[in-house]
Amino acid sequence: MIRIESLHFHYPGTDFQLAIPRLSVAAGEKVAVVGPSGSGKTTLLNLIGGILTTGDGEVQVGEVRVNALPDADRRNFRISTIGFVFQDFELLDYLTVWDNILHPYRITGALTLNGEVRDRAHGLAEQMGIADKLRRRPGHLSQGEKQRTAICRALLTRPALILADEATGNLDPDNKIRILDLLFRSVDEHGATLLAVTHDHGLLQRFSRVVDFSAFRSGAGDAA
Amino acid sequence: MTDSLYVAWQYIRYNKVKTATLVACITLIGFLPLVLERLLHESERQLASRAATTPLVVGAKGSALDLVMSTLYFGDEMPERITMKAARQVTDSDLAVAIPLYVRFKARDLPIVGTTLDYFDFRGLQVARGRQLAILGECVLGATAANRLGLDVGDSLVSSPENLFDLAGVYPLKMQVVGILLRTHTSDDLAVFVDIKTAWVIEGLGHGHEDLTRTRDQSVILKRTEGNVAATAKLMHFQEITAENMDSFHFHGDTTVYPATAVIAVPHDAKSGTILRGRYLGSGGEYLIVVPEEVIDSLLQNIFRIKNVIEAVILIVGFATVLAIVLVFSLSLRLRQREIETIFKLGCSRLTTVRLLSAEIGIILVGSGVLCMALLGAVAPFENELVRSLIIR
Structure with a gap:
């Protein structure tokens, strides 16, 4: 699913450097990425997702060479192939839970919002246990409910790859396990691949593989 | 685009106070010059049309503007008074019809216009309800005046004292409302019309009291001589003219020297008008004759100069x-940087971000435009009165 070869990346103006000689993740795998802060875990997710690009090396997701795509194609690739789950949810305060879940369909012409999508959104919300909160705004949700909303949003486009950046970092231990279970179940049901950055070593045994990131980074800096 | 509008609308709904403030600012910025333009246009229309239909005005020497504003619009500034000799002079010239006006008193802040029946014919004023003035002590109300005072035919209206603390001053007179005029959208709508003699009664130049020759109360008699009885200050004057006391009302002295504020001169033809003007201009006498249209033109030029200044300020x-x-x-864009970053990460293009923000701005502008139009629509029925109360006073 993911193939990275001879990747080199650095943020201009900093001495941060990320070097990954080779990394591959098979389809359907649930891979945890661990490593110290600033080691480039988020940078890796952004490179895979096409938010960042580098001409040095190769980032391939499925059959697509992400870093060779032009901007518009990269955006379309991102929205159709990748589901992002962010550490601090990144829900929009002014939208209801329902509108947050549907938001990817409203901000790009590459996706069409129709009855089937709405049914699927309802199904996901029920699966995540937030079907009764759809009319609420994020300000009236618990942390766990917010993260479940963010996961619904990430899964709604049926992404082949889910990139989770410390998706359970803001949750209490009980919620961490529940959210991770929900995420795993959804990933299995959708036949997706999961690459999740985590600092929580207690959760690692639940993943099919762990990638220790400290090995990849060279140089020092705070940009990751 | 529909989705952009939907998302923008949700943002606007969520940020009600911020949006309301922005809409209010933009609405005011649009509304103020537009309403100013409309009010000035209406004032120009009112001023010019009335001035154009009033050929000549004779009054005391002094401010031509005060004279015209008082005679045409019954404004607050009262010109120097003249006497009824001025009306006699115009009539005697055989060049014009003289319509005297005495605009000095008020009834509940509305001008009492003392005149003759010729005025109603000259202005084409028609009675909508009731009848025309017939006897002393009656009044006919303009349409707006009747509404504002809440009076109808058969009610009574008391003139306002000029100064509450002046015991020797003008006493109020209770007048009978006998007619309501049809609306004309001019200053006549806001006036209380009385016969000029009734105005003199309000001033105290004419009065009614019990017959001193028949009174049994000797304390009201100051001096009794052959053919004349002088009264003391104790003698009470009637404050209402009724059928019973009407005969007791009388005027002292020569009414040709009784006061008026102006005389509208309606020449029989253009030549008569020119001759009449020439007589006043050449005489160096005590009266001023003006063509209201010329005075108003000069006023309008000043108003539009002021308008330009106001517009520049706006x-x-x-x-x-x-x-x-x-x-x-x-x-706001800075504060929403994180949100913009999020939707970018989700796959949204920068262009979509611009479209979302444009939709928000568009909704706010359209909302302000609609509100502005609604305000203008709400003001429209009151333009006439606003002009009367704000500009033509």
């Missing part, structure tokens, strides 16, 4: 407001 304030609004949007 333009500058508007420009400052637009800058402030741009600042608000740019600060």
Whole structure:
């Protein structure tokens, strides 16, 4: 699913450097990425997702060479192939839970919002246990409910790859396990691949593989 | 685009106070010059049309503007008084019809216009309800005046004392409302019309009291001589003219020297008008004759000069407001950087972000435009009165 070869990346103006000689993740795998802060875990997710690009090396997701795509194609690739789950949810305060879940369909012409999508959104919300909160705004949700909303949003486009950046970092231990279970179940049901950055070593045994990131980074800096 | 509008609408709904403030600012910036333009246009229409239909005005020497404003619009500034000799002079010239006006008193803040029945014919004023003035002590109300006072035919109206603390001053007179005029959208709508003699009664030049020759109360008699009885201050004057006391009302002295504020001269033809003007201009006498249209033209020029200044001020304030609004949007953009970053990460293009923000700005502008039009629509029925109370006073 993911193939990275001879990747080199650095943020201009900093001495941060990320070097990954080779990394591959098979389809359907649930891979945890661990490593110290600033080691480039988020940078890796952004490179895979096409938010960042580098001409040095190769980032391939499925059959697509992400870093060779032009901007518009990269955006379309991102929205159709990748589901992002962010550490601090990144829900929009002014939208209801329902509108947050549907938001990817409203901000790009590459996706069409129709009855089937709405049914699927309802199904996901029920699966995540937030079907009764759809009319609420994020300000009236618990942390766990917010993260479940963010996961619904990430899964709604049926992404082949889910990139989770410390998706359970803001949750209490009980919620961490529940959210991770929900995420795993959804990933299995959708036949997706999961690459999740985590600092929580207690959760690692639940993943099919762990990638220790400290090995990849060279140089020092705070940009990751 | 529909989705952009939907998302923008949700943002606007969520940020009600910020949106309301922006809408209010933009609405005011649009509304103020537009309403000013309309009010000035209406004032120009009112001023010019009335001036154009009033050929000549004779009054005391002094401010031509005060004379015209008082005679045509019954304004607050009262010109120097003249006497009824001025009306006699116009009539005796055989060049014009003289319509005297005495605009000095008020009834509940509305001008009492003392005149003759010729005025109603001259202005084409028609009675909508009731009848025309017939006897002393009656009044006919303009349509707006009747509404504002809440009076109808058969009710009574008391003239306002000029000064509550002046015991020797003008006493109020209770007048009978005998007619309501059809609306004309001119100053006549706001006037209380009385016969000029009734205005003199209000001033105390004419009065009614019990017959001193038949009174049994000797304390009201100051001096009794052959053929004349002088009264003391104790003698009470009637404050209402009724059928019973009407005969006791009388005027002392020569009524040709009784006061008026102006005389409208309606020449029989253009030549008569020119001759009449020439007589006053050349005589160096005590009266001033003016063509209201010329006076109003000069006033309008001043008004439009002021309008230009006001518009320039509004333009500058508007420009400052637009800058402030741009600042608000740019600060808002900064505050929403994270949100913009999120939707970018989700796959949204920068162009979509611009479209979302444009939709928000568009909704705010359209909302302001609609509100502005609604305000203008709400003001429209009151333009006439606003002009009367704000500009033509």
